[in-house]
Amino acid sequence: MTLYLIGTGLHDRDDLSLKGLAAAKRCKRVYIENYTSRSFSSKEEFEGLIGKEVILADRDLVEQKAEETILAEAKEHNVAFLVFGDPSSATTHSDLMLRARKSGIQTRVIHNASVMSAIADTGLSLYKFGKTASVPFPQGSFRPESFYDTIQQNQSIRAHTLLLLDLEPKKGKYMTVAQAIGILLGIEAKRKEGVITPATLLVGCARLGSDGQTIQSGTPSELKEADLGEAPHCLIVCSDLHFMEEEGLKTASGEERKK
Amino acid sequence: MTLYLIGTGLHDRDDLSLKGLAAAKRCKRVYIENYTSRSFSSKEEFEGLIGKEVILADRDLVEQKAEETILAEAKEHNVAFLVFGDPSSATTHSDLMLRARKSGIQTRVIHNASVMSAIADTGLSLYKFGKTASVPFPQGSFRPESFYDTIQQNQSIRAHTLLLLDLEPKKGKYMTVAQAIGILLGIEAKRKEGVITPATLLVGCARLGSDGQTIQSGTPSELKEADLGEAPHCLIVCSDLHFMEEEGLKTASGEERKK
Numbered sequence: 132m133t134l135y136l137i138g139t140g141l142h143d144r145d146d147l148s149l150k151g152l153a154a155a156k157r158c159k160r161v162y163i164e165n166y167t168s169r170s171f172s173s174k175e176e177f178e179g180l181i182g183k184e185v186i187l188a189d190r191d192l193v194e195q196k197a198e199e200t201i202l203a204e205a206k207e208h209n210v211a212f213l214v215f216g217d218p219s220s221a222t223t224h225s226d227l228m229l230r231a232r233k234s235g236i237q238t239r240v241i242h243n244a245s246v247m248s249a250i251a252d253t254g255l256s257l258y259k260f261g262k263t264a265s266v267p268f269p270q271g272s273f274r275p276e277s278f279y280d281t282i283q284q285n286q287s288i289r290a291h292t293l294l295l296l297d298l299e300p301k302k303g304k305y306m307t308v309a310q311a312i313g314i315l316l317g318i319e320a321k322r323k324e325g326v327i328t329p330a331t332l333l334v335g336c337a338r339l340g341s342d343g344q345t346i347q348s349g350t351p352s353e354l355k356e357a358d359l360g361e362a363p364h365c366l367i368v369c370s371d372l373h374f375m376e377e378e379g380l381k382t383a384s385g386e387e388r389k390k
Numbered sequence: 391m392t393l394y395l396i397g398t399g400l401h402d403r404d405d406l407s408l409k410g411l412a413a414a415k416r417c418k419r420v421y422i423e424n425y426t427s428r429s430f431s432s433k434e435e436f437e438g439l440i441g442k443e444v445i446l447a448d449r450d451l452v453e454q455k456a457e458e459t460i461l462a463e464a465k466e467h468n469v470a471f472l473v474f475g476d477p478s479s480a481t482t483h484s485d486l487m488l489r490a491r492k493s494g495i496q497t498r499v500i501h502n503a504s505v506m507s508a509i510a511d512t513g514l515s516l517y518k519f520g521k522t523a524s525v526p527f528p529q530g531s532f533r534p535e536s537f538y539d540t541i542q543q544n545q546s547i548r549a550h551t552l553l554l555l556d557l558e559p560k561k562g563k564y565m566t567v568a569q570a571i572g573i574l575l576g577i578e579a580k581r582k583e584g585v586i587t588p589a590t591l592l593v594g595c596a597r598l599g600s601d602g603q604t605i606q607s608g609t610p611s612e613l614k615e616a617d618l619g620e621a622p623h624c625l626i627v628c629s630d631l632h633f634m635e636e637e638g639l640k641t642a643s644g645e646e647r648k649k
Contacts, residue, residue, distance in 0.1 A: 150404040219510030242599045244501030251478030258522040276557035340501045
């Protein structure tokens with residue numbers, strides 16, 4: 132049978148595509164992950180839309196127990212696995228798909244909007260983004276800096292950097308733009324390689340793709356104090372701007388769209 | 391009133407989101423662009439789904455005559471403008487949005503899947519893609535090479551490059567992976583900077599996001615002869631692969647998914 136990885140898009144259940152909804156309705160079992168981002172629709176709202184029970188899948192279920200659950204079931208009947216944004220953006224889901232294929236289960240990805248293209252709402256050109264990096268919560272002595280290196284690499288070819296910010300939805304913990312800037316400034320203070328300077332242009336985004344999205348640009352000191360509201364947030368470290376990007380950013384920035 | 395830019399996603403009308411469809415139904419006028427990619431649903435099929443007339447908008451209408459048509463109408467009532475993939479990926483649409491905002495028209499983007507995240511179906515990590523470039527059809531003495539420079543820049547930071555291939559849907563002209571490789575090899579033969587070598591790993595994709603998508607990887611000489619079938623095509627120039635990417639690419643490559 133088929134395992135459908137269905138993107139739910141950026142905000143709520145109405146971002147599902149007609150194709151994604153139809154596929155979920157055809158499946159005997161429907162899972163929804165709850166750990167790579169957040170949806171503004173509840174499990175019950177998805178159940179109402181799809182017309183059947185929806186099972187919450189946390190990281191542990193997907194990464195440790197998929198063999199006994201999702202994959203075992205997908206050998207018997209069609210199974211849907213709903214994923215925030217686009218299903219192929221996160222390693223955890225690519226890995227599930229790979230394991231399914233190795234077990235001889237047919238897989239089908241139903242794509243949807245991803246933060247990786249929604250960042251164009253900032254007015255910055257998608258073509259000019261370099262590698263993407265994640266900023267994890269520091270935990271004790273675990274203080275990774277690889278995203279600092281990625282920004283530096285991108286700067287060497289005049290590319291912007293999208294930073295995806297860590298989250299632990301189970302604990303209601305979502306990294307904010309302000310926190311991420313604090314972490315970046317901490318690494319800069321230590322390494323002093325000029326990757327983040329007082330003049331570096333940053334763009335903070337919150338709830339991209341929703342009616343109430345917030346986009347705000349400024350220097351580290353300006354944005355460090357900014358309150359962009361509810362999660363999820365992401366942060367862009369800009370390289371040189373084309374004048375079209377400058378104009379686009381000005382129009383998008385600071386504008387909170389009305390519902 | 392509001393100008394809605396609504397992404398139609400990657401393949402056909404059923405890739406529309408529930409939100410996108412509902413917005414289009416609320417609008418008095420509905421346009422669909424026909425020049426940045428192609429949809430596998432006809433205008434009539436979109437009309438059937440939305441329940442009203444849909445007007446084809448070519449590049450000339452959007453870039454030269456939007457003031458008298460789309461923008462003038464959006465001052466009086468809600469207007470929908472359907473765009474292939476994600477509406478914010480192409481400069482022509484960002485520009486329309488900017489002009490609308492300057493005329494005091496409220497805009498609303500309804501995101502959808504884009505080739506820029508669907509390329510993760512290849513098994514390559516989205517995080518490791520650098521800047522994106524377009525490969526235009528050479529026209530007489532107009533033989534741009536900037537995409538060659540972009541590949542070179544990305545290689546300097548070990549990033550993959552997504553190349554979007556030119557198309558002229560009105561003439562039914564779509565650049566194939568084979569043609570793009572021919573153009574790249576021509577530039578390499580002239581500039582000899584080692585950006586494309588006989589060992590460079592390329593990935594050709596066709597109809598990404600559809601049930602019948604084709605993904606094929608190989609060296610330039612292997613892929614130059616490949617027939618990936620119907621457009622649209624895109625081409626990826628790989629940098630070093632992580633072993634997870636190698637495995638993913640092997641699984642995805644050469645596999646034509648069954649309907």
